[in-house]
Amino acid sequence: MEDTFSPRIAATLVHRTGEGTSAHEVADIVVALCQDTERALTPIIGPVGVGALYQHSLHLAKVAYPWIDIIPTRPATAADFSVFHTLLAQQTAETALAGGKEVLEAFFRLLVSLIGFSLSEQLLAAVWTDPAPDTSAQDVVP
Secondary structure, eight states: OOHHHHHHHHHHHHHHHTTTTOOOHHHHHHHHHHHHHHHHHHHHHHHHHHHHHHHHHHHHHTTOOOOOOOOOSSSSSSSSOOOHHHHOOOOOOOOHHHHHHHHHHHHHHHHHHHHHHHHHHHHHHHGGGOOOOOTTTTTOOO
């Protein structure tokens, strides 16, 4: 079965970042995607399940990006993205983007291996939906 999450992750990250995006901004974007994923999955697999998948994803991504060295001090009770955000923000923007993409891809591969592709796709469809454009700054013509 084709991995359609990788292109979606890449497209979402490219769409949300732009020329001159700082590493801190990349960290904000990647963590926001993690939080969106957490909100979508917590009702289904619970906060402990999301936390466990997240911790394992960090462990898998560490192979390609050794700076993703987050050793949990206790078993997962919920996902905590604060240390990951800090690590991303300390990298170059390009490295942060690549590392964030690696963690997200690892997370989705794990999820698919547990609950299947179709259900994963259904549960996470909202994560990949672009928000509506902001029209508040546009002039309204009467």
